[in-house]
Amino acid sequence: MTMTCTATQLIDDTRTRVTRFDFEPGQKTGWHRHGFDYVITAITDCHMRLELPGGEISQVTVPAGTAYRRDEGVEHNVINAGDAPMSFVEVELK
DSSP, X not given: OOSBOEEEEEEEXXXXXXXXXXXXXXXXXXXXXXXXXXXXXXXXOEEEEEEOGXXXXXXXXXXXXXXXXXXXXXEEEEXXXXXXXXXXXXXXXO
């Protein structure tokens, strides 16, 4: 099994980029820095392990159907820490 999640671009225009992320248990995004403000909407319950700069680790559960937003500049590696597949949609505001 590949360790990187599947990212499927749904929209990419002058105002927004919309990407669906699908993770099997243990899969990750890889380290990245967000270049835009963004909103995440959970499709499934998302049990995330967030690796942060400086070695910090955070465990977060985002229930299916809920959303959160973050500002440009967030840097992290997102890992599916659950025992089931997880999916969310990310909307970046250009």
